[in-house]
Amino acid sequence: MLIIDRLELDFRPGLNVLTGETGAGKSILLDSLGFVLGWRGRAELVRAGAAQGEVIAVFDLASDHAAWDVMRDAGLPVDGELILRRVNTADGRKTGWVNDRRVSGEVLRRLSDTLVELHGQHDDKGLLDPKGHRAILDEYAVAGPAQEAVRLAWRKVGAARKDLAQAREALEKVRAEEDFLRHAVAELEALSPEPGEEAVLDTRRRQMQAAEKIRADIAQASSALGYEGAEGAMSGALRWLEGASEKADGRLDSPIEALVRAMAELDEAARGVADCLDALDFNPSELEDTEERLFALRGLARKHQVAADDLASLTEELGARLAALDAGEAQIGALEAAVKDAEISYTDAAKSLTELRQKAAVRLDKGVASELEPLKMGRAVFQTEVAEAPDGPEGRDAVTFRVATNPGAPAGALNKIASGGELSRFLLALKVALHEEAGQGVTMIFDEIDRGVGGATADAVGRRLKALADAGQVLVVTHSPQVAALGAHHWRVAKRVEEGMTLSEVVPLDADERETELARMLSGDTVTDAARAAARALLAG
Numbered sequence: 019m020l021i022i023d024r025l026e027l028d029f030r031p032g033l034n035v036l037t038g039e040t041g042a043g044k045s046i047l048l049d050s051l052g053f054v055l056g057w058r059g060r061a062e063l064v065r066a067g068a069a070q071g072e073v074i075a076v077f078d079l080a081s082d083h084a085a086w087d088v089m090r091d092a093g094l095p096v097d098g099e100l101i102l103r104r105v106n107t108a109d110g111r112k113t114g115w116v117n118d119r120r121v122s123g124e125v126l127r128r129l130s131d132t133l134v135e136l137h138g139q140h141d142d143k144g145l146l147d148p149k150g151h152r153a154i155l156d157e158y159a160v161a162g163p164a165q166e167a168v169r170l171a172w173r174k175v176g177a178a179r180k181d182l183a184q185a186r187e188a189l190e191k192v193r194a195e196e197d198f199l200r201h202a203v204a205e206l207e208a209l210s211p212e213p214g215e216e217a218v219l220d221t222r223r224r225q226m227q228a229a230e231k232i233r234a235d236i237a238q239a240s241s242a243l244g245y246e247g248a249e250g251a252m253s254g255a256l257r258w259l260e261g262a263s264e265k266a267d268g269r270l271d272s273p274i275e276a277l278v279r280a281m282a283e284l285d286e287a288a289r290g291v292a293d294c295l296d297a298l299d300f301n302p303s304e305l306e307d308t309e310e311r312l313f314a315l316r317g318l319a320r321k322h323q324v325a326a327d328d329l330a331s332l333t334e335e336l337g338a339r340l341a342a343l344d345a346g347e348a349q350i351g352a353l354e355a356a357v358k359d360a361e362i363s364y365t366d367a368a369k370s371l372t373e374l375r376q377k378a379a380v381r382l383d384k385g386v387a388s389e390l391e392p393l394k395m396g397r398a399v400f401q402t403e404v405a406e407a408p409d410g411p412e413g414r415d416a417v418t419f420r421v422a423t424n425p426g427a428p429a430g431a432l433n434k435i436a437s438g439g440e441l442s443r444f445l446l447a448l449k450v451a452l453h454e455e456a457g458q459g460v461t462m463i464f465d466e467i468d469r470g471v472g473g474a475t476a477d478a479v480g481r482r483l484k485a486l487a488d489a490g491q492v493l494v495v496t497h498s499p500q501v502a503a504l505g506a507h508h509w510r511v512a513k514r515v516e517e518g519m520t521l522s523e524v525v526p527l528d529a530d531e532r533e534t535e536l537a538r539m540l541s542g543d544t545v546t547d548a549a550r551a552a553a554r555a556l557l558a559g
Contacts, residue, residue: 025524027509035494035505036524037511037535046522047511048495049138051075054104055116055134056126070112072108074098077133084132085457089116092125100133102126134438136463137445146432146445152375152417155402158452159378164371165412172411178360180355189346192339199340202322207337211315211329219312226305230300236295243288250411306466314488364409369403371413375404385451386444393443393476394471398423400444416476419448442467443479450482461491468498476500499539503556508532533557 027047036047054073077100079085089096094116104114114126156165192199240246256277263270319326340350379402386400399422407416419427423440432444446467448504468479480501486492487506496502508527527535533553534545541549 025522026383027524029491029493030507031487031491032506033484033492033494033504034413034507034509035496035502036509036511037496037502038510040497044291047524048463051134052136053106053464054102054114054126055130057122058105058128068108070105072082072103072105075102077102081458085129088125088128088132091313092116092121092128094119094121094125102129116238121459131187132460134461134463136465137449137467143261148418151402151419152340152412152415154452155375155382155404155417158382159374161371161374161378164367164374165366168364168371168413169411171360171367172409175357175360175364178353180356182350182357185346185349185353189343189350192346194345196343199336199343201338203333203336206329206333209311209314209318209329211318211326211333213330216312216315216326219226219308219315223312226308233295233298236260236291240288240291243284243291243394248284249281249288252277252284256281335552368409368413368415372404372415375413375415375417378402379404386447389447389450389482390443393447393482394475395423395440395443395447397425398428398440398444399425401429409479428488442469443471443475446479446482450486453486459490461493462486463493463495465495468496468501472498474501480504496540499536499553499556502532502539503536503553503559508535529557 050073054075058224077085079100085100086096089100097117099117101117103116103118104112106112112123114121114123156162180453207293241455243249245253256274259274259277260272263274315326315329319331322329324332324333382402383400390396390400401422402422403416403418403420404420405418407414419432421432421444422429422437423435429435432441446464449462464483467483468476471479476498477500480498481504483492483494483501484506486502494501494505502508509524510527510531511522513522513526525531533550536553536556537545537549540552
């Protein structure tokens, strides 16, 4: 990577310091770390003449570290070690891996948010980004349960508003056809159609129409079969034959028996014809009524473009829509009440979250103020502003960190008001104040955060960095011997020329080497005995 040929660093828990001359390559180290974490920074990091550059970062994490959740969300295997690897080829292509699974830069950046925090004059994430101030304050306030209550209440408000909007839309659609519905329902209910009625009416109509044509013939046949006709003639013949049979020596017995059978058949035929006449007997007005209803059914079916048998279900459907219209206002009222109740619940939850944030803001401001005094900024003012914002799932507060460097001066955004040295100390004071209640497990990197300060102020900066590192891991790039002397682990970054090529090397320092490096930082290129004595004093604490 640029002036790095091959380099392996084993940063340890506690305060890790990197020192060296300006231009030795300390920034390149941070660029390399940012590269493997997916940060957007320097476009090209490949050393001249090399085909590619590669950076590997290994993290030893607790089982409950937030990075594992990111891994699971990304579908990556979760085991005891997290290994990030990213390659930058000479033509600019970048490829990343997590535990040997290829990933996008976005996944690397999501992981980096749980792994590393970078703080310095050019910090444009975390503490200097106003977009993240509310989340920082919420984490400091341990506002998780209150946040979840607000989010739940906001979802209920959204659902209630959606139901109300849908009901209003449906009601407006029904209102647009109210006149039609009322007329159609009245017309259908007056007719009161029933399923299958058309077929019954059509059959009855055909029967009555046919009856008019055949009834006279059947009546005439009935008369011919009756007593005035065949029945009377056969009855007379039977009496005459029976009177003569005694003198006919049995010759009339068979004819008489045949005639009796014939009269029985005739009687059956006469009864059948009579039954038929009864069936064909109808009131002439019945045919008219039947035809009138049949035509009414078919006319309504054509009007509504449905089958006649579907008129009954159409009556129910249109009746239900009309009932919805009539009940619509009551329903709208109930839904409006539900929205109001949901909004009241949201307001209560948001108010509780606001109060929690406001109390935490007071504590945070006091915490930062207590840290500014030893950093020689006792006259400066840090203010966590909790202002009203539009309602949303995160509440109704906008949170901004503001500072005023001198009494009476107007407060402004942290990264716009403070000078370079002031900004570094503000960031450090804020980070220390946040650290007690903020989440653990993140490696913090401070890039020349002590720039522009020295003496007792630099010592105060170093002691606060050391306090931060006591519970985790802190990396500091520093030019301050007071800060470097407080490190638990010390590396020197230097440049060397090999075969005409400038390379950067990073060397871990033992106790004697640390003394020499601190003396160099105190006196410059020529290390004096006084500088060594001062270095020993710093290391002794």
